[in-house]
Each structure stands twice: as C-alpha cells, then as structure tokens.
Amino acid sequence: MSERTYYIRYECPDHMNPAEFLADLISVDYSSAESVHSSQTRIDKLVAEFLENALVIECVSSVDAWKNSKIQTKFARKSLTKHQSGWWKQFRLLLKRAWMQAFRDGPTNKVRTRMSVASAIIFGSVFWRMGRSQTSIQDRMGLLQACLSFVSLILEHAN
Known part of the structure; x- marks a missing residue:
C-alpha cells in the first residue's frame, strides 16, 4: 500500500x-x-x-x-x-482517529441522539411510578439490562 x-x-x-x-x-x-x-x-x-x-x-x-x-x-x-513511540503518542493517535470517526457524519449523530432521548422517555414513563418492593427492584434491574442492551445495539450499528 x-x-x-x-x-x-x-x-x-x-x-x-x-x-x-x-x-x-x-x-x-x-x-x-x-x-x-x-x-x-x-x-x-x-x-x-x-x-x-x-x-x-x-x-x-x-x-x-x-x-x-x-x-x-x-x-x-x-x-x-x-x-x-510512547504510549501517550499512540493514545493521542487513537483518540484522534476515534474522534474523527465519531463526528464524521453529523446527521447520523443527531438521529442517534434523538433515538437515545426517545428511548429514555419511553423507559422513564414505563417505570416512573415504581415502589420500593422487591418486585420493583427487579423491574429496575430489568430496565437497566434493557437500557444497556439497547445502548450496545446503537453503538454496534454506529460503527
């Protein structure tokens, strides 16, 4: 090359x-x-x-x-x-590369941000009125797991 x-x-x-x-x-x-x-x-x-x-x-x-x-x-x-080259130079090069990759396409980043806000509103509205019982705690853990899965899917498809 x-x-x-x-x-x-x-x-x-x-x-x-x-x-x-x-x-x-x-x-x-x-x-x-x-x-x-x-x-x-x-x-x-x-x-x-x-x-x-x-x-x-x-x-x-x-x-x-x-x-x-x-x-x-x-x-x-x-x-x-x-x-x-030292680790600091390698880190800076990788950070620069990641920054360029992440912010190369502005409209796509806007859509990703809107999707994240919309999912936060949906999840928040579903689990807004939860009590402090064992079932509520388990529901919160389920919410956390669903949120993490959703975010990982967004990040996977972003690259």
Missing part, C-alpha cells in the same frame, strides 16, 4: 495504519457542504489518476525494472526501520 500511496502523491504519515489512511482518503466527510465537495473532488481525482496511470504501469513496467527502482528501495529501507 505504501508504494501506491506514494504513487498517488499522498504520503502516509508516520505511525498511522496505511489501510486507515487510504480509507480516510476515499471517505466522504459529511460535516459540511464544503467538506463534502472537497472530499468528492479528492475522490474523483484519485479515481481519474488511477484510471489514467494504472494501465501504463502494467504495460510499461516490468518486474526487473521495479526491483531496481528508487521507490522500491526507499520503501524497503523504510520498512526495516522500527519506530518506537
């Missing part, structure tokens, strides 16, 4: 998974109309560049030429180098 990301003029940053980098390159960001347009322009440009150059690479390049190319030796050296 690194050779292809180099070829399409987007270099994968250090300490980032190349697959996630490529997924971000081909994903549309729905946070605003401008970001949707710029994302779609980038994707169209990538597709056009790939279609334009993919056949040239297949027809012109041979395996021997690739083995002797500077790009191949550059990436071979880079892959042998081991980068040691």
Whole structure:
C-alpha cells in the first residue's frame, strides 16, 4: 500500500495504519457542504489518476525494472526501520482517529441522539411510578439490562 500511496502523491504519515489512511482518503466527510465537495473532488481525482496511470504501469513496467527502482528501495529501507513511540503518542493517535470517526457524519449523530432521548422517555414513563418492593427492584434491574442492551445495539450499528 505504501508504494501506491506514494504513487498517488499522498504520503502516509508516520505511525498511522496505511489501510486507515487510504480509507480516510476515499471517505466522504459529511460535516459540511464544503467538506463534502472537497472530499468528492479528492475522490474523483484519485479515481481519474488511477484510471489514467494504472494501465501504463502494467504495460510499461516490468518486474526487473521495479526491483531496481528508487521507490522500491526507499520503501524497503523504510520498512526495516522500527519506530518506537510512547504510549501517550499512540493514545493521542487513537483518540484522534476515534474522534474523527465519531463526528464524521453529523446527521447520523443527531438521529442517534434523538433515538437515545426517545428511548429514555419511553423507559422513564414505563417505570416512573415504581415502589420500593422487591418486585420493583427487579423491574429496575430489568430496565437497566434493557437500557444497556439497547445502548450496545446503537453503538454496534454506529460503527
């Protein structure tokens, strides 16, 4: 993947998974109309560049030429180098990735929020007038279990 990301003029940053980098390159960001347009322009440009150059690479390049190319030796050296990064940098990278993933699609997040509020109102109205008897406590535990199951389903389908 690194050779292809180099070829399409987007270099994968250090300490980032190349697959996630490529997924971000081909994903549309729905946070605003401008970001949707710029994302779609980038994707169209990538597709056009790939279609334009993919056949040239297949027809012109041979395996021997690739083995002797500077790009191949550059990436071979880079892959042998081991980068040691601390847990704090790894944590920040993962947090940034999770934040981008969670807030990439605003309308979907609004729907999820409304679903959560609606379920809270429904569950609250059903169990509003409960006493302090053993049955009421068991009903509350059932409510808690149902809420946790519902939230886990929402989170599972969110990703």
